[in-house]
Amino acid sequence: MQSAGDVGYDHAQVGAEYWAGLPLPWNTSGQDLEITRAEFSQIPKGLKIIEYRAVDSNDTDGNILFSRADGKGGIPDLTKVRNYADHPVKVKAKAGSDIYYAARVKVTGPIHGTLKGCRFWYQQNDKEYQQLVDCSTIIRLGPPIKYKN
Template sequence: MQSTGRVGTEHAQVGEVFWAALPLPNNTSGDSVEIEKARFTEIPEGLKVGEYRVFDTEEVGGIYLLAYSGGKYGTKDPEKLTNYAGNSIHLKGRQESDYYFAAKITVTGPVHGDLGGCSFLYNQQGREYKQKLPCQTAIRLGRPLPDNN
């Protein structure tokens, strides 16, 4: 979804922290791959990336494309989910992952552009590869959403 569209919010506040998902890994080849890491390569002024984690879609109940830290608005708190970073994601040929990468994003000021350029580092048959996928996550300052918690 993220590699074909744009996700985001127009209600961010300076100091707020979000978790932004990168595209769900999908091995379209016939050979197994080991995905080592994924990163946003385009980080606009006004946003700061703190860390990357790997989450299990089963534990999350899907994928949080963009989630507030702290479990705001009824989501599970990404900070309290198991972090599988440090272990590579193994995908057999023609398999979609049950795990996804997400970046911890802090809003530091007015945002000038989108998070983008999702880059994956993986190994296949003993060779290292880097693949960049199009992706866009827009975080903009605006009126805060009402907190119903």
């Protein structure tokens, strides 16, 4: 679904950190594969990638599209759940993965462009591949959202 449209957030603050999710991996082939890495291919000026993590959607109550990294707003803190990024993530044939990738991004100033292009590196039958999937996360500076404690 994420690769079919834009994800957006109009309340980013300079100095704040956020999690931007990459599309949930799907394997449409008839053979299992292992994802070894995933990242955004285009990072606009005004954003800095702090880290990438691969997390289980069962640990985060679903696939996070975009959220604050400070734990406010009811979204789980991704730094407190198991990170699968250090090992290949197996995706069965003709199936989706419960493991998804997310980038922790820091807003360093005015944002000039869109966070987009999701690149996945994977192995299948002892061969290595990479695939660029359309994805777009539009992040804009705006008034902060007030959360109740």
